Amino acid sequence: MTTVIENNLHSITPLFEEIPVIDLSSLLDGSNEYAVAKNIGDVCENVGFMYIKNHGVPQSLIDRMYQLSQMFFALSLEQKSELDIALSGKTLRGYIKTYAENVNPTVTNDLKECLDLAKDSNGKQPFFGTNPYPKMLPEFKEVYEAYYDHMMVLGRNLVKAIALSLDLPADYFEALQKDPITIQRFLHYPPQTGMISEKEIGVGEHTDYGFLTILSQDSIGGLQVRNRAGEWISAPPIDGTFIVNIGDLVQTFTNDKYISTMHRVINAGDKDRYSMPFFMDLDFDAVVDVVPTCQSDDHPSKYSPYTCGEHKFSRFIDSFPHLSNQR
Numbered sequence: 409m410t411t412v413i414e415n416n417l418h419s420i421t422p423l424f425e426e427i428p429v430i431d432l433s434s435l436l437d438g439s440n441e442y443a444v445a446k447n448i449g450d451v452c453e454n455v456g457f458m459y460i461k462n463h464g465v466p467q468s469l470i471d472r473m474y475q476l477s478q479m480f481f482a483l484s485l486e487q488k489s490e491l492d493i494a495l496s497g498k499t500l501r502g503y504i505k506t507y508a509e510n511v512n513p514t515v516t517n518d519l520k521e522c523l524d525l526a527k528d529s530n531g532k533q534p535f536f537g538t539n540p541y542p543k544m545l546p547e548f549k550e551v552y553e554a555y556y557d558h559m560m561v562l563g564r565n566l567v568k569a570i571a572l573s574l575d576l577p578a579d580y581f582e583a584l585q586k587d588p589i590t591i592q593r594f595l596h597y598p599p600q601t602g603m604i605s606e607k608e609i610g611v612g613e614h615t616d617y618g619f620l621t622i623l624s625q626d627s628i629g630g631l632q633v634r635n636r637a638g639e640w641i642s643a644p645p646i647d648g649t650f651i652v653n654i655g656d657l658v659q660t661f662t663n664d665k666y667i668s669t670m671h672r673v674i675n676a677g678d679k680d681r682y683s684m685p686f687f688m689d690l691d692f693d694a695v696v697d698v699v700p701t702c703q704s705d706d707h708p709s710k711y712s713p714y715t716c717g718e719h720k721f722s723r724f725i726d727s728f729p730h731l732s733n734q735r
């Protein structure tokens with residue numbers, strides 16, 4: 409079948425410098441943290457999206473995680489539904505079937521299915537609790553936990569770099585991230601052929617509403633990012649990299665100096681696409697408020713402080729029908 413994509417869904421192949429590739433080696437080995445941090449700061453100011461390489465996560469572990477993710481999505485709907493997110497109450501973990509979560513619900517039905525996991529804990533607040541695992545895939549838990557630990561280490565290093573880039577102490581955000589809300593999401597986008605309109609694409613346009621997102625995407629492509637000129641540009645896969653973007657919380661912390669950039673996914677073609685975004689936020693009760701280096705008498709704070717957990721939970725209430733009684 410021929411695929412026809414509506415005009416407003418086209419994207420431009422970017423110049424390389426539009427979504428830069430940042431080498432993390434000298435951040436991770438401590439040899440030149442500040443230079444990498446400044447680089448990251450420039451990107452956060454001008455693009456909001458970057459590729460990172462030499463990130464320290466073993467490729468063999470990433471590959472194994474993809475295999476298990478694909479095996480999970482290949483299970484029957486009945487088997488996947490044993491992990492339905494609605495069964496997890498406020499811990500917000502488990503399987504989200506196609507069209508069950510839409511990030512831009514008035515415009516787009518999201519053609520994707522997800523599995524959301526985090527870290528096992530006995531916390532009582534929303535987002536904290538234990539993971540449901542697919543019992544058909546006994547290896548899943550072990551591989552997942554190793555992968556999650558790596559994402560957490562990488563996340564903390566990137567957060568340190570963001571602090572340094574803002575001329576704050578390297579540990580500035582650590583006090584707000586003792587036991588942060590995190591979500592490791594697994595995504596499956598079925599291919600789309602025929603006439604594609606904004607009414608149904610992989611993920612509708614949105615900004616991420618947390619602090620930091622570290623995304624692994626497979627080799628299929630389909631992620632689009634809106635640049636500062638308002639054009640949609642492709643963020644094609646690059647071997648050995650993750651894509652990092654900052655979310656709404658960083659935009660608040662920096663008084664809009666760093667931008668939380670709009671993006672969307674369209675999997676036009678004939679192959680299934682898989683991706684694995686890791687969302688790193690703050691402690692449930694951490695207060696999100698403009699940092700001292702991003703406000704002054706001439707440039708006062710544009711935001712009233714709010715807590716990370718309440719903000720995030722309210723966004724989830726809007727997205728998940730099983731939470732509608734929490735409004």
Ligand SMILES: O=C(O)CCC(=O)C(=O)O
Nearest residue numbers: 595611625631673683685
């Ligand atoms: O799958 C992707 O490439 C991006 C997914 C995304 O934007 C999200 O889950 O917030």
Ligand SMILES: [Fe+2]
Nearest residue numbers: 614615616671
């Ligand atoms: Fe996103």
